Amino acid sequence: MKPKILVSRKISDEYDGLISTSFDKLDKNFFDSLNGKLKIIGHVGVGYDNIHTQSAKEKNIKVSNTPNVLNDAVAEITILLILASSRRIGEAYNLVKSNAWRDHRPDITKLMVGNEITGKTLGIIGMGRIGQIVADRARAFKMKIVYYNRNKLANDLEKGATYYPDLKSMLPNCDYVSLHTPATSETKNIINSESLKLFPKHSVFINTSRGSTVDDDALIEALQNKKIYGAGLDVFNNEPNLDKRYLELENCFVLPHVGSATHETRLAMSMLAVNNIKCFFSQKPLLSEVV
Numbered sequence: 215m216k217p218k219i220l221v222s223r224k225i226s227d228e229y230d231g232l233i234s235t236s237f238d239k240l241d242k243n244f245f246d247s248l249n250g251k252l253k254i255i256g257h258v259g260v261g262y263d264n265i266h267t268q269s270a271k272e273k274n275i276k277v278s279n280t281p282n283v284l285n286d287a288v289a290e291i292t293i294l295l296i297l298a299s300s301r302r303i304g305e306a307y308n309l310v311k312s313n314a315w316r317d318h319r320p321d322i323t324k325l326m327v328g329n330e331i332t333g334k335t336l337g338i339i340g341m342g343r344i345g346q347i348v349a350d351r352a353r354a355f356k357m358k359i360v361y362y363n364r365n366k367l368a369n370d371l372e373k374g375a376t377y378y379p380d381l382k383s384m385l386p387n388c389d390y391v392s393l394h395t396p397a398t399s400e401t402k403n404i405i406n407s408e409s410l411k412l413f414p415k416h417s418v419f420i421n422t423s424r425g426s427t428v429d430d431d432a433l434i435e436a437l438q439n440k441k442i443y444g445a446g447l448d449v450f451n452n453e454p455n456l457d458k459r460y461l462e463l464e465n466c467f468v469l470p471h472v473g474s475a476t477h478e479t480r481l482a483m484s485m486l487a488v489n490n491i492k493c494f495f496s497q498k499p500l501l502s503e504v505v
């Protein structure tokens with residue numbers, strides 16, 4: 215089943231402004247079919263890979279997004295995924311919910327024994343706004359931070375984290391790898407069979423950015439064959455129709471793209487989208503313009 219296109223032709227042809235979410239696929243066909251009335255799209259989301267921005271530009275339609283207001287919520291989900299995949303929370307939760315706990319021998323060396331995160335090394339791919347907040351939260355668990363980014367950060371932003379100029383040299387040093395890059399042609403399949411070979415066997419991969427950064431076949435193969443310890447994933451290729459093999463993996467903790475899903479953050483994102491549209495119609499610069 216394909217994701218639904220929630221923006222109807224009628225809406226986009228009758229209104230001057232549109233609020234979109236990541237469920238709306240605003241591709242080239244969408245822009246080509248417009249009648250010329252639409253002038254601005256206030257997208258609710260920091261990522262806008264669902265919008266064909268080149269077409270928007272060509273049609274002189276402004277697009278805004280909602281950066282920054284979701285940083286804390288996404289960082290919280292990242293920490294949740296780090297903990298859940300290390301402490302086998304998916305398996306543990308299912309054991310209780312399925313009422314199978316009572317059938318297990320209380321073996322303290324085996325039953326749901328996972329890994330501690332305290333003192334471990336977290337490798338962050340993409341040390342932008344969200345990556346930096348994840349690093350701050352992880353420091354509370356005494357995690358050591360290393361990162362790979364296009365540019366080395368200034369010392370006051372780096373806060374003692376170790377910079378690696380390439381993934382190749384960073385990955386072998388990580389217990390955890392968390393990805394915080396936008397979906398671009400540069401980051402497509404950045405997690406692939408070659409990069410996964412560099413992950414230590416005990417390491418855990420976390421993704422709260424976009425599914426397109428991962429080659430599913432490669433990650434699933436690494437998880438199936440225990441080439442890495444586990445993964446915690448909030449985002450997938452082809453959401454919500456993710457590759458079903460993920461569902462069979464005990465060492466993969468999955469969520470339905472809820473990184474920014476808190477009352478506080480979704481309200482802030484929605485208000486920012488509305489305010490961008492208000493700015494546009496009051497001839498003011500947009501608060502967060504994409505194109």
Ligand code: DGY
Pocket residue numbers: 236258259260261262284473474
């Ligand atoms: C974003 O803002 O891009 C989040 O992933 C929600 O879509």
